[in-house]
Amino acid sequence: MYLKNVMQFRIYKETVIYLLLVVLTLSSWYVANNEKPVGLFGLNERVVIILFAAFKVRLVLRYFMEVNQAASVLKILTDAWLFLISLSMCFFLL
Amino acid sequence: MNDIRPSKIPGGEGIWVFICGDLIVFSLFFLVFLDYRSVSPELFSVSANSLNLTFGLLNTLVLLTSSWFIVGALDAFRRNRLIAFRRLSLLALFCGVFFVVLKIFEYKEKILGGVGLTTNDFYMFYYVLTGIHLFHVLLGLGAIGWLLIASRPKICCLNSESVESVCVFWHMVDLLWIFIFPLLYLVA
Secondary structure, rough: OOOHHHOOOOOOHHHHHHHHHHHHHHHHHHHHHHHOOOOOEEEOHHHHHHHHHHHHHHHHHHOOOOOOOOHHHHHHHHHHHHHHHHHHHHHHHH | OOOOOOOOOOOOHHHHHHHHHHHHHHHHHHHHHHHHHHHHHHHHHHHHOOOOOHHHHHHHHHHHHHHHHHHHHHHHHHOHHHHHHHHHHHHHHHHHHHHHHHHHHHHHHHHHHOOOOOOOOOHHHHHHHHHHHHHHHHHHHHHHHHHHOOOOOOHHOOOHHHHHHHHHHHHEEEEEEEEHHHHHHHHH
């Protein structure tokens, strides 16, 4: 009853993104907790976890913070920051 | 009448200058943390294993849910649905308060276990990073509370830019935690 108004609004896409973020969070948790190291494309599990986090951050920026519909300068700035910080973190973990 | 379309810069330039500054500061914290970790990986690994992963996972899910409620609240605001806007903002606020309560329990568990800021380098980063993030959560909760108070008589009392600013700030709090959670709880 309290939530009945939620789905009346145009946030279907954002709801799918939210569910994807939850799945990615649980996947990171699974990768970190698995007894056997879970790599991906030959990368170690620490790098995989950081790449999952970077992808989640991009989803939040683009869809929740509406950078997707914002001016190009904001898209370039946020993507550049995310690329640099993810690359730097992966460098320390490789 | 509110503008139904998102702004060219959501919330305006001012909030993004603040957000960019915050992201740069936190990025430096993350890199310094990883640099310290590369010096003593054993110590960081043992210390990170002593953290309660359930708290970290719950905190992440609670903040993601809160962000989703705020997305709905902004959409409701743009459609002039005052009740839905207030209800969804309140749900986001509850999630934020739940995050703070979880953090208090986590800190209590650690402090009662004799683990403090000066125990070792890992815990110094743990308390500083999560503490500064918690401060941002409290700021965000104050801003959402202000939205609830300002929207009480009529939704027209709020302008689109201020609502967008609060929403963007709240998402940034979520975004920072998305990096803090794997760094402290999973990767270290």
